[in-house]
Amino acid sequence: MTDTLTPVLTDNWDADRAWTLASYESRGGYGALKKALGMDQDAIIEAVKDSGLRGRGGAGFPTGMKWSFIPQANPNPKYLVVNADESEPGTCKDIPLMMASPHTLVEGVIISSYAIRANHAFIYVRGEVLHVVRRLQNAVREAFAAGHLGKDIHGSGYDLDLVVHAGAGAYICGEETALLDSLEGRRGQPRLRPPFPAVAGLYASPTVINNVESIASVPSIIERGADWFASLGTEKSKGYVIYSLSGHVKKPGQYEAPLGITLRELIDLGGGMREGRQLKFWTPGGSSTPLLTDEHLDVPLDYEAVGAAGSMLGTRALQIFDETTCVVRAVLRWTEFYKHESCGKCTPCREGTWWLVQTLARLEQGQGSEADLDLLLDQCDNILGRAFCALGDGATSPITSSIQYFRDEFIAHLAQGGCPFDPAASTAFAAEGALA
The missing domain is CATH 3.40.50.11540 (NADH-ubiquinone oxidoreductase 51kDa subunit)
Structure with missing residues (x-):
């Protein structure tokens, strides 16, 4: 990788009436x-x-x-x-x-x-x-x-x-x-x-x-x-791209850099995390790509390295979430979006996204049992690779990855009878060590 930032597409954005x-x-x-x-x-x-x-x-x-x-x-x-x-x-x-x-x-x-x-x-x-x-x-x-x-x-x-x-x-x-x-x-x-x-x-x-x-x-x-x-980028991922940095960073925005820059470098360019906060989870390519955590801060942001880490570079939509965010609620909101936007043409996506929302909503409210996590994974398995297009696959990605990395947080919802991130419950949740 050459320079940290390589303004090419964004080079003239600051020019007077650049659109003319x-x-x-x-x-x-x-x-x-x-x-x-x-x-x-x-x-x-x-x-x-x-x-x-x-x-x-x-x-x-x-x-x-x-x-x-x-x-x-x-x-x-x-x-x-x-x-x-x-x-x-x-x-x-x-x-x-x-x-x-x-x-x-x-x-x-x-x-x-x-x-x-x-x-x-x-x-x-x-x-x-x-x-x-x-x-x-x-x-x-x-x-x-x-x-x-x-x-x-x-x-x-x-x-x-x-x-x-x-x-x-x-x-x-x-x-x-x-x-x-x-x-x-x-x-x-x-x-x-x-x-x-x-x-x-x-x-x-x-x-x-x-x-x-x-x-x-x-x-x-x-x-x-x-x-x-x-000459820019990495061996198999060439050139420059625009990274969309949003969420809990001080300076969200568009950062044009060669493929292969790391999230740690981009967050530094974005002024760091919100004051006194630390990274909890993030998406490398929008909400339809599997979540990654602070363990992946130094993964090169190119197609091969992100794929090897278990996710996809996708559209390079880097949504950053700190420890104040409930991962269950975030994933539920994304899943509600995919249910709403399903075109309804194929059964796995039309019916599957509806059932994903029902199961997730029950878990987010602290209802059901730990067996519902296995039910969620089974529902995802019945959608993945069986839908007419990638919308169904994308709807499963945040769910399976969030259970992989934050299973304890799902269980904490059941133990608390609701979201541990509610002000009334957060103290007890932290005391149990679930935020560790």
Whole structure:
């Protein structure tokens, strides 16, 4: 790992009116586009492959490889779709990026679309973030007026139309095939695969779907070179990313750093924990990733190391909780969210998340018995790997990991007849050593 912080995507966020075309171009914006238009399209794909860029939306799949799956012999149109439906609890990197510097994403869209020979691209944004939708739409208008979009872009003979589409606020539309159904005007529900989107995606045509941060990283790769990008990060997790640090830290926010930085370093950058408090548990990639504890402070935050620790890097949504937080209540709140957001298409997720909430709520209220913990694990086992998409799997992650690390706290709820973190019960709970 090189420097602690590597501002690239966030480098211009402090510029005056950074979201405008004039400000973006004053810092070299759209220079990478002009360079890309002079390159062979396959050479751009190879550069992205060589850079080691992996999907920044959670799965970590190699971006260049995904692009190469597009069958160019297919006579149907090719499409690029940007997944900007950021809705994972704790994740807050894409919306600030689009708000502060929408042209970074727009330039990435144009280069990426050119590489895969797509003449139509879409940015699918959460409908609730109307301010971001308007800012993106204005950036697209500016790009059209400047000749960066439209017909015969900069005399290259390449045409591209870009549409900003506002979704209807369903968490499930963050799943790429549900997003496609929503974009086509249908109810957002996951599709059965195969066929995969690369073969039959939007309008049954070859489609690439990438996260905002993945596409926004492409201009820097073209401008500075694949070797430069690959020099950052770790051996298998290349480049820089935006870490969303939130919760019980003094300075929550977005921290752009190479993959492989540790949570201890990020918390130090964030001013440390709240005064007089210590870390209890945290999520490395949002609430759908297994919890980690203070034992994992020095785990490198890359795909391989976090996976080896028993969790997933996901969207790098680092939610930090100190010892005043009831882990049972936190997990219950997340599970209620997943129950509410289940699209209902498959039985394991539709019924399973409902039963998870019932069992967890009973435990949180100090009712039931220790056998309910085994019941919870059995319910999770019946959902994991059996749901239509990853929502069901994600709903089980905080439950199984919290029981693994904090089983005593669940039992304390039963012994106390309620939450030990209630003011009336906290003294007795601490006396029993359950907070140790």
